Amino acid sequence: MADVVDESPQSPQQRCQFRPGGKICPLPVRQGASFCGAHDAARPECPACGTRLRDAAALKKHVTARCPVTRRRRVAQQANWYSASTNLPPPSTANNIPVARALPLVLHTLQTALPAPRKMRAPAALPELRLISDAWSDQRDSSVKMQPKHFTQIASLCALALSSHTPSQPHQPAVIELGAGRAYTAMFAANVLSLRDDPPHVLVTDRHTTRWKADRTLRAWQSTGKIASFTRCTTDLADLDMRRLPFLQTCNRVYILGKHLCGDASDLAIYGATRLARHLHQHANDTPAVITLVLACCCRALCTDRTYTFDQCLKPHISPSEFAAITPCCALGLDEKRRNKPHLGNQCRLLIDSARVQWMNANGWQAALCTYTKVSPENTCIVATWNPNKLTNANLS
Structure with a gap:
């Protein structure tokens, strides 16, 4: 008589009891x-x-x-662009500001101390993006699956960066996307430049090695000459030294883009771009490179006091404990779960971005804030152009 095999499912006692977020581990x-x-x-x-x-x-x-x-x-x-913690500032020294002040008083102090940042209007959409919007939107036959709101955000960021671009041979432009993820923003910008007969060098960087959706397309464009080169760096922004990238030494236009850089990543990107801009300005042969930085900031609730923004702009007015009380309020009013007190959330986000713009304007940039989209509550970006005539801080190496 054949043995009877018990095919009944295992009892809950034979399964893992780990319950992350209410889910059941099946192992x-x-x-x-x-x-x-x-x-x-x-x-x-x-x-x-x-x-x-x-x-x-x-x-x-x-x-x-x-x-x-x-x-x-x-x-x-082992890569030539790696330099451990190169974009991190030195440890901040303690200040003598008391830590017992209430949040409204802290916000009032910052509003009085920080100058109101210049705001600019988002330009019209690029005509090149209108030509490819139908193929790259969220269509069934599209090779790039993307929600329409993401296409709108990317199109606006590309318009802010590339609206004034004109081809200039023999030097080629460069497109750098920080916190790239799938690298769609870099792919859109590279396509616009190639349609203008100015194939760029493309560099994308991210900490993770997944979601490389656009890499295959960009490598195919490199083989056909649509772009000059393509490089992906898998590293943290704190360790990325863009001054060591060889192709940037001959580029006359550099476009640095960042879509939704979370927390301190925006500050690391600003500091890394500033070091690159100073390096290219100091080693320019004839005409210095035109450097444009467009960063869509995100998740300011994750910001810490380990940034130059806090150390040089906020530290003279508030303490680290007070800064730690401000950052959680930046998440207010962004979704249904945190829709209470949206005015307070907008106020805190504006103060952090104002400090970033103030630091950039004091370190060689012509920076401003811009509302680049209406499809999401996180709709503020920093638009900056390198202006070495505004340099006031010579200690940034």
């Missing part, structure tokens, strides 16, 4: 255990990727040879 567990190998807190955890290993020996072997995050970091450290 089985060993007899007598409550968690699977991936969620057993008693097992040592890899500090880089979070994988839990059997014991200390397995952890050492994993970190040495198998951890994918560690391997990617080793590859990045």
Whole structure:
């Protein structure tokens, strides 16, 4: 008689009891255990990727040879553009401002101390983007799947950066997208420049190695000559030294774009772009490069006091504790869960962006704020053009 196989599903006691956000882990567990190998807190955890290993020996072997995050970091450290923590400021010294002031008083102090930033109007959409909008919008037969609101945001950022571009041979322009993710913004900007018979060098950077949607298209454009070159850097913005990129030494126009750079990433991008602009200005042969920076700021609630924006613009007026009380309020009024007190949220976001613009105007930029879209509440971007005649701080190396 054939054995009867019990095909009934495992009981809940035989499943992992880990419940992240109410979800159920489907992995089985060993007899007598409550968690699977991936969620057993008693097992040592890899500090880089979070994988839990059997014991200390397995952890050492994993970190040495198998951890994918560690391997990617080793590859990045061998690149010519890598410089550990190059865009991070030195540790901030403590100030003597009391920390017991109420939030309304802190906001009033900043509004009085910070000058109102110049605001500019978003330009009209580029005609080149109108030609490709039907093919690259959210259509069934599109090769690039994108929601219409994202296309609207990218089109506005490209218009702010490229509206005044004119081809100038023999030097080629460069497009740099920071926090690129899928790199759609860089792809749109590169397509506009190629339609103007000015194929650019394209550089995209992001911490993650997933969602490389536009890379295949950009590499195909490189092989056909539609763009001059394509490079992707997988690293943190704190470690990206753009001064070491060889193709930037011969570019006469550099467009640095960032769509929804979260928290301190916007400040790291501003500082890295400033170092690049000073380097290109100091080593210019004939005509210095025209550098345009367009950053769509995002998630200001994640900002910390480890930035030049705080150290040089906010620190003389408020303490780190008061700054830590302001940043959570930046999330107010952005979605249904945090729709209370939208005026306070707008006020806090404007103060942080005003400090960024003030720092940029004091360090060689002609910067302004711009409302670049109406399809999302996070709709403020910083538009800046390098103007070396405004340099006042010679300590930035």
